[in-house]
Amino acid sequence: MHQKITIILLLIVNTVISQNIKSVQLRPFQENNFSSIVPLGTVLELSFDDLDADSKEYQYKVEHMTHDWQSSRLSSSQYIDGFDQNTILNVTNSFNTFQNYTHYSIQIPNVNTVITKSGNYLLSVLNYDDEVVLTRRFVLYESATTVGVTVARSRNTKTLNTQQTVQFSINHPNITINNPGQEINVVVLKNKNWNEKITDLQPTFFKQNQLLYTYTNKTNFWGGNEYLNFDSKFVRNTxxxxxxxxxxxxxxxxxxxxxxxxxxxxxxxxxxxxxxxxRTLEANDSNTEADYAMMHFSLLADEPFTGKEVYVYGAFNDFNISDDNKMQYEAKEKSYTGNILLKQGFYNYTFATLNSDGNLNTNDINGSFYETENEYTVIVYYKPFGSFYERVIGIGTGYFNQNK
Structure with a gap:
């Protein structure tokens, strides 16, 4: 597992966001649920703000993808009842805010777009010129298998204090799997971040109606550290x-x-x-009454990190890097500083470094520890011989427990 994340420019599933599109969220309606990996039929809501505040006409587009996020062989009529592309109609202007914006939202599925198959999906927002403004990934799964996940301290003596090992089993009494190497693909995600994943895994053991993945090194993740945070629920006060x-x-x-x-x-x-x-505690509707504030980040360092750039990193921009979240070193102040315009709320963030080879490292600054509380999600893709697409037949979730 390489926890240094290679940044591949122009990858289709990377988020493409203009400077004026902010606060993009794709989530189910359950409180404190941030996952867009949900059972088939679950309603997800995409929402975002346009700081131009001119009520543009945007359209959404839904596309079925393979397990490695390439376009699948299915036509839209094979996985959607209705339309794969339609206009976003829920549009509201901000009210009583210093920063004007227009708030957009759309629910998937809806009366015009009903998704009929499990799998990976790419949700794109297009402007009037059919240019992609932003993309978000989501996964719809069937509960056709049971996936058990355990997370433990690394068993590798070299990474005993810095990594965590994920092991899991796939129990499939109702699914016939003749050739797991060809029919099954699994993806292991850390903290719902598609930039931190492990793929290309084969079962280590086979039992009747069960596949076991009990690697000791191949499924190791850097533990990282707990995220930093701030709360801007009061825009006028600390x-x-x-x-x-x-x-x-x-x-x-x-x-x-x-x-x-x-x-x-x-x-x-x-x-x-x-x-x-x-969220805001100064108004009733956070969607349209929460304001924006310029957040000033600072990282004290006696000298700059040689050959590396520093970024503020988190889900606020889909765990991507851009000029918008890049920090600059101020030699006189002996610190990196960066300013990001963010809507009122509670935010987690950390610092990441990017070297000249294009490798992003989220552990250089904040450290990596086996004790860190992380969530791991195992996604199971199934494509039997002769099938044209991959079903997602189950997911499993595991958390690190220091007492193990």
């Missing part, structure tokens, strides 16, 4: 980890600086694994 608020054309929030320490030790801090929640 709140959690916000040390100063300045009113200009919009509000500017200055976060407590983070100090880099190469000998940093693990300290438990509950988090939501990099996710964010839009």
């Amino acid at each position: 709140s959690l980890n916000i040390v100063r608020v300045v009113k200009k054309d919009i509000f500017h929030h200055f976060l407590y600086p983070f100090t880099y320490n190469k000998y940093r030790e693990y300290s438990y801090n509950p988090d939501i694994n990099g996710q964010f929640v839009i």
Whole structure:
């Protein structure tokens, strides 16, 4: 497992977001559920803001994908009852905010678009010129198997204190699997982040109606560290980890600086694994009444990281990097600084480095520890001989437990 994440430019499933599209979320309606991996038939809601605030006409498009996020062989009529592309009609302007914006939302499925098959899906938003404004991935699964997942401290003596091992089993009494090497693909995700995954796994043992994946090294993930956080639920006043608020054309929030320490030790801090929640305590409707503030991040370091760029990293931009979340080193202040315009809410974030080879590392600055509480999701894809597409026949979830 290579936890350094290779950034591949122009990959179709990477999010393409203009500077004026913010606060993109694709989630089910359950409270505190951030996952877009849901049972077939579950309603997901896509929402986002356009800071141009000019009520553009956007369309959504749904496309069925393979397990490795390539376009599948199915035509839209084979996996959708209705239309795979349609106009987003739920459009509302912001109210009583310093930063004007237009809020868009669409539910999938809806009366015009009913998805009939499990699998990977790419949801795109297109502008008037049919240009892709943003994309988000989601997975619809059938509960045709039972997937058991365990997470333990690494058994490799070299990574005993820095990595975690994921092992799992697929129980399939109602599914006939003749050739697992050809018919089954599995993906192991860390914290619902598609940039941190392990694929290309074969079963280590076979039992009747059961496949076992009991690797000791091949399914190792870097533990990482708990995410940092802040809460901007009050736009005019300081709140959690916000040390100063300045009113200009919009509000500017200055976060407590983070100090880099190469000998940093693990300290438990509950988090939501990099996710964010839009909320304000100063209005009734967070969708259209939550304001935007310029968040000022700072990372104290005696000297810059040689040959590396530094980024603020989290689900607020789908775990991607861009100029929008890049930090600059200020030699006089001995710190990296970065400013990101974000809607009011509770946010998790961390710092990531990008080297000259295009490898992104989320552990350079905040460290990696076997104790870190992470969530791992195993997705099982099934394509029997003669089938034209891959079903998702089950998922399993496991959490690290320090007592194991």
